Amino acid sequence: MELETHLSESQSAVPGTVRPGGRTAKVRAAVLEATEDALAAAGFHTLNMDQVAAAAGVGKTTVYRRWGSPVGLVTDLLRDMADRSLPAADTGTLEGDLRANAALVLKTLTDPRMGAVFRAVIAAAACDEECAAALHGFYRARLTEWAPVVDRAAERGELDPGTDALEVLRAVSAPLYYRFMISREPLTEADARRAVDAALAATRAGAYATGD
Known part of the structure; x- marks a missing residue:
């Protein structure tokens, strides 16, 4: 049986800007799970609204009214993924926290x-x-969620207080995403270790100092 809902937002509402509850939340969860399944199976360019609705057990009218297009589905999925992401680590050292960050990206x-x-x-x-x-x-x-690991390190005296936390975190993940999307090379734990080692060396050398 199809999941049913009475949506309060208008057709012009930006997908994902309304945080629903009850049946509406169940519909959203089902549709986003079906969207994720479709993306994992065949990518974005074959993402089909009718097929997502069928897989989710939701009426096509509901899906078109709430999300509008495949782009709307992806946009809302990203918002939901951000909401569900794991919190930042707190290992007690900057190195430990950055290694936890790299391990999460790698995983x-x-x-x-x-x-x-x-x-x-x-x-x-x-x-x-x-x-x-x-x-x-x-x-x-995600960067904002993890930024406190750098701020805490500065408070402990591990690095200069003026260090740009977001740049440090970007330095950890950037090499991994390059291999993942650009060079399409296999990703390994050794790659994650090197990324952290390089980010730590650059951070300690003042490469990400803001000048404040």
Whole structure:
């Protein structure tokens, strides 16, 4: 039986800006799970609204009214993924925290399902401004979530207080995403270790000092 809902938002509402509850939340969860399944299986360019609705057990009218387009589905999925992401580590040292961050990135990108999903949404962002904005929002949220690991390290005296936390975190994940999306090389734990070693060396040398 189809999941049913009475949506309060209008057809013009931006996908994902209304945080629903009750049946509406169940519909959203089902549709986003079906979207994730479709992206993992075949990528963004074959994402079909009717097929997502059928897989989710939701009426097509509901899906078109709430999400509007495949881009709307991906945009809302990214928002939901940001909301569900694991909190930042707190190991007691900057090195430990950055290694935990790199391990999380590595685990996500090498997971058969989630790696395929991220490859699909990154590809979508390359050709659609709305997807690009959603992807930027996702990563900005994750960087902001992890920024306190650098701030705490500065408070402990491990590095200069003026260090740009977001740049440190970007330095950890950037080499991994390069291998994942650009050179399409296998990702290993050794790659994650090197990325952290390089980020730590650059951070301690003042490469990410803000000048404040």
